[in-house]
Amino acid sequence: MEALRFHELGLDNRLLKAVADLGWEKPTLIQEKAIPLGIEGKDLLARARTGSGKTAAYSIPIIQNLLESKMTVSEQAVRVLILVPTKELGHQVQQMVRQLTAYCARDIRVADISGQADISAQRPILMEKPDIVVGTPSRVLIHINQKTLCLRESLQALVIDEADLIFSFGFEDDLKTLLCKLPNIYQSYLMSATFNEDVKALKELVLHNPVTLKLEESQLPDSSQLTQYHIQCEEEDKFLLLYTLLKLSLIRGKTLLFVNDVERSYRLKLFLEQFSIPSCVLNSELPVQSRCHIIGQFNKGFYDYIIASDEQALSDSSVKGKKQAGKKKVGKAEKGQDSEYGVSRGIDFQNVSTVLNFDFPLSVDSYIHRAGRTARANNPGVALTFVAHTELSLLKDVEEALGGGSAEACVLHPYRFRMEEVEGFRYRCRDAMRSVTKQAIKEARLKEIKEELLNSEKLKTYFEDNPRDFNLLRHDRPLHPAIVKPHLKNVPDYLIPSSLRSVANTSLKKKKRKRMQPGPSKAPSKKMRKTRDPLKTFKYAKGKKRTDTKKKAES
Template identity: 70%
Template structure:
């Protein structure tokens, strides 16, 4: 079967594109790439469903670049030929990075611009005036540039891509998309890429596609049990903190880990709790500037730190109301405590390419099946193995049942297995956790959020031009540094040997334990030789009193 698989060099791609693919180390296409690229090059509209991590971005980026290179052989006029719509700013930057990697050897012929950032329209206008071949952006930002006449699409556009199509409506972009379609030419090639085919995607299909080819490549939306291990453990609020402390501090969870919680406030509560035990973690917070969030993801991918605490921010509670700026004050009350200052175009569980994630921990269980699938889809990507562990309280049992029924209905064998962990074995750690939790007050959480926002704003705005000239210094900005608004108790840093359960001692620092067993012989010799030397050179034991001459003379005179 492998012999019949279509290879990149058999697709009629430009040599420069093939060379870039080789530099990326892609020996052969993934299933979605093998099926989508030839159909796209034939000019057909595509509706593609493939799970996260299957290579969907390259499946549309490669034909976009190839068609632009082909058209430039006959038409020399510079114009915007392709538009890529994404639901989040982070995904926009990721798509731009991917296209730049693929155009490494033809960057003069194929130029790409990402306009999904927070920069002012006037600041992005010069970029669009140069008419880049590919424009990447969120629907609201693209629509704003069209309204400002910075971007003209009705004459030159040849290709439209809607990535993560099932998220666009839920993020409040329905009106923007419908308005934007009025500014597009009558004829263009379109791609809808998504991990799920829900009602929103069907609605978009009717609006955008013309006689599309539908690619539904995987029966299940998650890898099977041989690649993805999924577990659940029933524990209440205090036990969640106890269990996460034990798993991370004793090294029972190894490798890069994403920890999902239900709200931004919970992110900082968990971060401050882990700081008590000197466990570094960083928060991916929608309140931070987009450059900071992308920098956090970049550093995580490069291995600077192992733990990211994040939220879904799925729709930001009320996407319909948050999509209009004019509704100001009324929305602030509606969005609740966690809604203030959040970025509508932020998303973590979807679209963001975290590299080599070994584990996903659902500290708080997701509120929908889709959210669970997209959280867990951050691990076990491509052919790499992964583990997902969900903490389940009694209030989350119905959600667990809903997810399990959906996975079974999806014809998959990757149901959630009970995590065989005996909570009574780590009972000795409970007093430490309670001690740490007492320090993490509401005031401490509030101060931590304010401190990080101020710190990130300073880094991203005032030092932006400096870091452009000194890119190496940017690596020194670590996002997992201690915030320290809570009182740190030094005794919590180390774990005494007597507290470690007997069943876990063989798993905790096995290398250190081997070294301890090898020491006794050398250690006793050193001690005995030290004692001998000490006795022979001890000034108190070798001291002898000698009478001085002047005392003897005094005795003779008397």
């Protein structure tokens, strides 16, 4: 049976124009199933893998129903509440809704209150009564208690996005209190990548006679779209391999480098700085405005490499069925870290060509969500994972979960990299690793946090008046708390293995040639060059000059 097109779903013309602008030719499987049911007003419990288009699957029917209700109801009120587990996801959902309402922005307004702005700063936004409010359960509950947000009379639809993370991020009590302050009748959507115990509990609390969409699809795209490799290597070899892959441009395009904690992310950034490889760090210590700005610029192509630490999501994913465990974990979060943070889940990194797991993920779910950052929509992608000998049991768990437990049906193919060919680079990597000390990492963390706080808070008003300058603000500048040795920047030809010379990047050579060219000053004329260069002006004659020299010697 041929898939439906968007124009066959009975959508408003303004919605169809916005969908066309986004370049979507036809709905994904979850969108094709969920949109008609959502327009009918059914409660939905939908499970679909990361990157399958779940946000649009609930946003499109919600906008369609709002446009229809606006034709009969003139009073402005908050009619849709979208709950998200992280601030980054809240920003992303707001952006998606704004794109879909591009041709009806006057009729439908959306506000994101999930960020870290002061409550008082968000009051004027809510006083305008936007049609759609996006926020975390804790922030929404604060506004309801302060009576800056009232939903009991006007709410038509409730969405809980990434429902399997809501409890594990410590929102169980807030959500239960919040549900008591909502009307008795409203349409509900539960969107999740997995059906765990938390989702089942939410189903009992929120849904009434729901339609369950449990799509029969693999957790990751098939091998024709997503290629998965693993390389067995120890700690020092990880750094050596990463240097070789990036410096010789063996990995090309936008790349996400995943590590397991904040300190590792800065260790990796400072290591790459030694070789003049710029990268951004994305972790829970940075202000939410900076994190969203980094993701936005990465999606626009400003940066090639982001080092992401998904430590919060990893710690929570290890909790299975213990509803309070997530909250306790959040309570014990390291000072300065944002408890409502997650990178491996929810965030839409666009056009990522490669996901590189520098540290092996601590759970199967985390591997799936990391690898799901690439090969989204119809784009191809590669997931490359470094595996130490102590992590082989985790690799086995991932293989079994993805259906490749046997050696014949291996999902993560072994990548046969000849380490002996890059042994010449080892001394450079050791030199760089020695420079990245614990003190240098500590200084780098403090320096970046100070800079990002300055960018996101003190300059906020300036950037509102000068949006172009905000777009040019970069997050991949060198931190340089470690000693940087200039000779490590360039790769000598004799070190490049013969088998890699055809694919190695030659841009450094081109830059070198450009520097040797004369500057803006006027070049000397041919006549001047001849007189100045004695080797070019000297002329040897066999006859006359030779006899003249002999006569002078005799006299």
